[in-house]
Amino acid sequence: MPSGLVALLDDVATLAKLAATTLDDVAGAAGKAGAKAAGVVIDDTAVTPRYVVGLAPERELPIIGKIAWGSVKNKLLFLLPAALLLTAFAPFLITPLLMIGGAYLAFEATEKILEKLLHDHQHEDALLHTAGDPEELEKLQVKGAIRTDLILSAEIMAIALARLENLTLATTAVALVIVALAITAGVYGVVGLIVKLDDIGIHMAARRNRSTQAIGRALVHVVPTLLTALSAIGTAAMLWVGGGILLHGLEELHILTPLPETIHHIAEVIAGGAGPLESAVEWFIGALGGAIVGLAIGGAIVAVVRMLVRHPEKLITD
Template sequence: MAGGLVALLDDVAALTKLAAASLDDIAGAAGKAGAKAAGVVIDDTAVTPRYVTGLSPDRELPIIWKIARGSLKNKLLFLLPAALLLSAFAPWALTPILMIGGAYLCFEGAEKVIEKVFPHGHEAVVETVQDPATIENEKVSGAIRTDFILSAEIMAIALADVADRPLVTQGAVLAVVAIAITVGVYGVVGLIVKMDDIGLHLAKGGSGALRAVGRGLVKGMPKLLAALSVIGTAAMIWVGGGIIVHGLAEFGLAGPEHVIHHAAVAVGGGMGAMSGVVEWIVTATGAGIVGLVVGGIVAAVVIAIHRARGKKH
C-alpha cells in the first residue's frame, strides 16, 4: 500500500512539474509574441482616448469599459478561432495576411503624416442634435470597429511567432496575449483619460508638493496625448514596414531586409555597449522608410480611387 501511495505521489509530482513547465512555456511564448506586437499595442493605446473626448467625465470610464469588453470579444470569440483555423488548414496564408495588415498600418500612418505635412481644409459639417446615449453608442461602435482591425494584426503577429507550436499551445498563447493586451491597453487608457481629473483633485486638495504634482499633471496631459499620437503614428509605420520587409524575405525578396540589417550592423558595430540600441534604431528607421513608401503608395491609390468616384478624401 505504501509503495503504491509513493508511486501515485511521484506521478502527481511529475504531472505537476509537466503542467508548470507547460505554463512557463505558454507564458514565455505569450510574452515574446506580445512584445512583437508592441507597435500595434502602442497605436491602440494612442488611438482609444479620442473616443471619450468631449463627453461627460462621469461617462469616460464606463465607455472605456464597454470598448474593452468589445475588444476582448473581438479577440476571443472571432479572431482567436479564425487564427487557429488558419493555422490548421491554411498556414501558407499567414504571411500574405500579415503583409496586407502591415500595408494597412503603413497606410494609416502615412495618411496621418500626409495630413500633417499637407493639411487641407475641411468643409463645415452641419451637426444634428443627438441625445448623449446615441452619441455614446456611436463612439463605442466606432472604437470597437477600429479595435477589430488592430486586434486582428496583434493576433496575426502573435500567431506567426508560435506557428510551429502544437495547436493547443497556440490557442493558449493567443488567449493569454488577447487578455493581457486588452487589460494592459484599456487599463492604461483609463488612467490616461482620468489623469487630468486626478491632477485637478490633487491641485485643489493636496499639500504643497501634491498641489504642484497636480498642476503638472493637468498641464502635462495635452502634451502626453500629443506625444502618444506621434508615437502611435511612428509605431504603425515601422511595425507595418517591418512586417512587409520580413514577408518579402519569406517570398525570396530578401534584398530590403539584408540592406537594413547590414546598415544596422555597420552603424552599431562601433558603438560598444550602445551597439544593440543603435542597431535597433537603425533597423526601425529602415523599416519605417519602407513603411512610409508603401503607405504613401497605398494612400495615393486610395485618393485616386476617391477622385475617380467623385468623392473627397
C-alpha cells in the same frame, strides 16, 4: 510602456504555469508572442485615448470599458477561431495576411500625416455631422474605436501566432487566449489611467498639502501635451510596425530580398560603433528603415484611394 505589458504577460504566464504542468509551453510561448507584438501594443495604447476627446469626463471610463469589451470579443470570438483555422489548414497564408495588415497600418499612418499637413479634418467633421446628440456621438466613437481595434488586434494575434511554432493546436489556443486577455487588460488599463490623469491632477490640486497641489497642477498642464505626444507616437508606431511587417514578409516570401537585407546591413554597420548602445541603435535604425518603407507603401495606397474617392467612376469603368 511595452516593458510593463510584457511583464504583465510574464505574470499571467506564471499563473497559468502553476495551474497545470501542461501549460509550461504556453508560459514561454505567451511571453515570447506578447513581446514580439509590443510594437502594435504601443500603437493600440497610443491610438485609443483620442476616442474619448470631446466627450463628458464622467463618460470616459465607461467608454474605455466598452471599447475594452469590444476588443476582447474581437480577439476571442473572431480572431482566435480564424487564427486556429489558419494554423490547422492554411499556415502559408499567415505571412501574406500579416503583410496586408502591415500595409493597412502604413496607409492609416500616412493618411494621418497627410491630413495633419493639409489641415484636412474631413473625418472629424463627418463624425460630428452624423451624430445628432452626445449619446449618438458616444456610440459612433465606440464603434469606430472597436473597428480600429479589430485591425490592431488582428496584427497582434497574427504576430503572436507566427511565434507559436511547433505547438499543439490546444496549446496554441491557450497561449493566444493568454496573450489576448493580458494585452487587452494592459492596454486599456494604461489608457484608462491616461484619460483620467487630468481629473487626478484636479483633485490633487485641491488638497491642502503644497507638494500635492504642485503635482496636481503639473498633471493638469502636462496631460494635453501627453495626449499630443501619444498621437505622434501612435502614428510613428503604425509606420515602423507596418513597414517592419512588410520587410519581414518580403524576406519570408523571398521577394525583393535585397531591400530588407540592405536595411539590416546598414543597421548592423551603424550600430557596430555604438558600444553599449549597439542593440538600441540597431533597433532604431531598423525601425527607421521600416518607417521609410511604410511611408512609401502607405503613400502609394493613399494616392490610389484618394484618386478613386475623387473619381468613383474609375471603379466601374476600369
